[in-house]
Amino acid sequence: MALQKLARVEEIPPGRTKFFRLGSKTVVLANRAGQMYALQGICPHRNNPLEGAILWDHLLDCPWHHFQYDVRTGENHFPRNVYPADLPRLQEQVRPLKTYRVEVKEGDVWVDLE
Numbered sequence: 001m002a003l004q005k006l007a008r009v010e011e012i013p014p015g016r017t018k019f020f021r022l023g024s025k026t027v028v029l030a031n032r033a034g035q036m037y038a039l040q041g042i043c044p045h046r047n048n049p050l051e052g053a054i055l056w057d058h059l060l061d062c063p064w065h066h067f068q069y070d071v072r073t074g075e076n077h078f079p080r081n082v083y084p085a086d087l088p089r090l091q092e093q094v095r096p097l098k099t100y101r102v103e104v105k106e107g108d109v110w111v112d113l114e
């Protein structure tokens, strides 16, 4: 377990996200109604950064082509929910985002990047 302090809670108000580069890793923090989530910061669709991603309730919307991910699980929501599940090319593109454990202590947001 290697918790790393990434931000103050007030930097990411409810409904907002913030993108971080930490050496070779990227992380996006998302505040859904006061609950903070941390996910890998690169979208598996075309490996673009999730910097500027918008949060629609529990769905993180990639700014590049609008793939959407559930911040609670990292699972792809769109386009998986509208295309046939057995479409081989789609399966390569709808991999989940890695999720990281988050702790909020005294207003600081700590993330376990292991």
Ligand code: FES
Binding pocket: 043, 044, 045, 046, 047, 048, 062, 063, 064, 065, 066, 067
């Ligand atoms: S890179 Fe994220 S939707 Fe295409």
